[in-house]
Amino acid sequence: MLDRDTHIEAFSTMSSPQAVTPVQSCADLPDKDCVVLRAEAPENREPKIVAFLCNWCSYAGADLAGTGRIQYPANVRVIRVPCSGRVDPLMILRCLQRGADGVLVSGCHPGDCHYIAGNYLARRKFVLLDELLDFFGIEKGRVHFSWVSAAEGEKFADVVKQVTETVKALGKPTKLVR
Amino acid sequence: MDKMTGSAMGEDTIGAIQEGIRNIAAEMLEAGEVHVFIGYEEGTLPLRTTPAFLTRPEDAVRLVWGPSCENNLAVYLPKFKGTVGVIVKGCDVRTLVNLILENQISRDKVKIVGVPCRGIIDRDRVGKALGIDRIIKKAKATEHNLMLEGDGFDVKLEFQDVLAPSCEVCRYPVPVLCDVLIGDESMARDRKDPEAGYLEVEQFAKLRPDERFSYFAQQIEGCIQCYACRQACPLCYCPECFVDRQSPKWISRWRGLSDKILFHLGRVLHVAGRCVDCGACRRACPAGVDLRLLTKNMEKVVKESFQYESGLDIGGLPLLATYEREDPDDFIL
Numbered sequence: 001m002l003d004r005d006t007h008i009e010a011f012s013t014m015s016s017p018q019a020v021t022p023v024q025s026c027a028d029l030p031d032k033d034c035v036v037l038r039a040e041a042p043e044n045r046e047p048k049i050v051a052f053l054c055n056w057c058s059y060a061g062a063d064l065a066g067t068g069r070i071q072y073p074a075n076v077r078v079i080r081v082p083c084s085g086r087v088d089p090l091m092i093l094r095c096l097q098r099g100a101d102g103v104l105v106s107g108c109h110p111g112d113c114h115y116i117a118g119n120y121l122a123r124r125k126f127v128l129l130d131e132l133l134d135f136f137g138i139e140k141g142r143v144h145f146s147w148v149s150a151a152e153g154e155k156f157a158d159v160v161k162q163v164t165e166t167v168k169a170l171g172k173p174t175k176l177v178r
Numbered sequence: 179m180d181k182m183t184g185s186a187m188g189e190d191t192i193g194a195i196q197e198g199i200r201n202i203a204a205e206m207l208e209a210g211e212v213h214v215f216i217g218y219e220e221g222t223l224p225l226r227t228t229p230a231f232l233t234r235p236e237d238a239v240r241l242v243w244g245p246s247c248e249n250n251l252a253v254y255l256p257k258f259k260g261t262v263g264v265i266v267k268g269c270d271v272r273t274l275v276n277l278i279l280e281n282q283i284s285r286d287k288v289k290i291v292g293v294p295c296r297g298i299i300d301r302d303r304v305g306k307a308l309g310i311d312r313i314i315k316k317a318k319a320t321e322h323n324l325m326l327e328g329d330g331f332d333v334k335l336e337f338q339d340v341l342a343p344s345c346e347v348c349r350y351p352v353p354v355l356c357d358v359l360i361g362d363e364s365m366a367r368d369r370k371d372p373e374a375g376y377l378e379v380e381q382f383a384k385l386r387p388d389e390r391f392s393y394f395a396q397q398i399e400g401c402i403q404c405y406a407c408r409q410a411c412p413l414c415y416c417p418e419c420f421v422d423r424q425s426p427k428w429i430s431r432w433r434g435l436s437d438k439i440l441f442h443l444g445r446v447l448h449v450a451g452r453c454v455d456c457g458a459c460r461r462a463c464p465a466g467v468d469l470r471l472l473t474k475n476m477e478k479v480v481k482e483s484f485q486y487e488s489g490l491d492i493g494g495l496p497l498l499a500t501y502e503r504e505d506p507d508d509f510i511l
């Protein structure tokens with residue numbers, strides 16, 4: 001088995017700037033469940049944004065944006081979750097730690113959650129996380145939250161544009177990356 | 179050796195409280211009301227007390243009270259099956275309230291003996307006031323002073339100067355919930371307004387983000403990941419903590435700063451809306467890591483965003499188990 005760091009090294013030199021395959025599951029690495037986000041082009045650096053999308057709304061919203069051929073930046077890597085309430089703040093921190101430039105969590109509008117209150121409960125956790133990161137001195141604008149319904153393909157595209165711009169402006173993350 | 183306990187203080191409040199504690203402990207054990215009584219007894223060094231677990235009424239004389247009774251004894255409660263009597267200060271009882279609220283202990287299985295608290299000492303501050311490499315051989319507390327003796331020194335410190343930072347701004351020195359209150363409320367310190375407690379946090383928040391980050395990074399750099407802070411906190415009772423999980427392995431012990439930061443951010447998030455600023459985590463740390471600003475700021479955020487204060491009421495629901503439609507959402511796109 002390859003040593004973890006060598007593996008990541010090898011992986012990042014392999015990827016060309018255009019064909020970045022930043023999300024690679026590393027099943028044969030010690031940390032089975034980790035996702036490697038290290039592939040990196042020195043110039044023309046495009047930020048990588050992990051988007052946790054709720055299966056019932058935002059994921060379908062993203063799908064609609066796709067089928068509707070609405071253009072949005074290709075910087076997001078989507079992870080489908082059953083509900084925004086499933087997103088543990090630790091998952092967000094972990095993304096930032098493993099080199100994601102930004103994280104977006106998107107769920108159903110208040111009142112529309114498939115599990116009735118998942119997004120309301122998530123909202124409380126996000127308030128805490130948001131304030132904690134800010135106080136800790138992590139740039140505001142690395143972590144974003146949105147409500148996007150299954151009918152809002154346009155909105156999804158807009159959110160992604162906005163998030164990508166904000167994250168791009170922040171430059172390369174240094175603070176949490178391990 | 180004369181250690182700092184109530185017995186050294188003659189007839190005053192602290193001595194009276196100590197008597198009260200011994201009596202009530204003996205009574206409860208005698209009557210079979212409790213299987214175990216948890217209090218403080220003299221430690222092996224001056225300025226130190228250690229938790230005492232009593233099962234026989236005649237042992238009650240071992241119990242002591244004084245400003246070095248710093249441990250939060252609520253931490254032991256979820257481990258006992260029978261009925262337990264426990265001594266609590268104002269902050270300790272609020273963690274106990276949270277344990278009841280979160281169904282970790284049942285109200286009828288615990289006899290709460292409250293003490294009107296005058297504050298406890300901070301050993302770091304004592305060390306600073308005294309200068310390092312001075313070994314205390316004898317300590318004695320009176321109402322307003324702390325007398326310390328050792329080889330070649332004999333100093334009298336103002337109690338105010340060595341008070342723990344959490345106590346300085348304590349809002350609930352009188353236990354909010356108890357079966358028996360030793361003495362009366364007038365024996366406790368004065369209540370402070372919440373604003374007083376947040377001054378430091380507000381001051382710190384004015385620094386630039388980079389400065390804030392480097393302050394925390396510097397603190398966390400010293401962490402040796404012993405997890406004593408977690409062990410000391412009554413609210414960290416999960417049978418399997420996220421730091422111990424192997425799959426997913428959230429935290430590793432050989433990855434350095436980034437993983438340590440993740441641990442501390444995770445810990446602060448897990449006690450957010452529950453932490454009562456009892457200071458047990460900070461006191462437990464062998465490496466002197468002080469992240470009280472983080473937990474204190476969380477407390478402030480929770481108060482401002484959700485009008486919620488932790489550990490005051492055994493009814494209702496914990497902060498993160500419920501919601502309001504009107505919760506803040508201006509940060510959501």
Ligand code: SF4
Binds near residue numbers: 400405463466
């Ligand atoms: S007690 Fe101190 S050294 Fe141990 S894990 Fe907590 S902060 Fe780190």
Ligand code: SF4
Binds near residue numbers: 273412459
């Ligand atoms: S986090 Fe620290 S200050 Fe807060 S309740 Fe736990 S031990 Fe006490």
Ligand code: FES
Binds near residue numbers: 083085113115
């Ligand atoms: S199902 Fe979409 S947020 Fe809960």
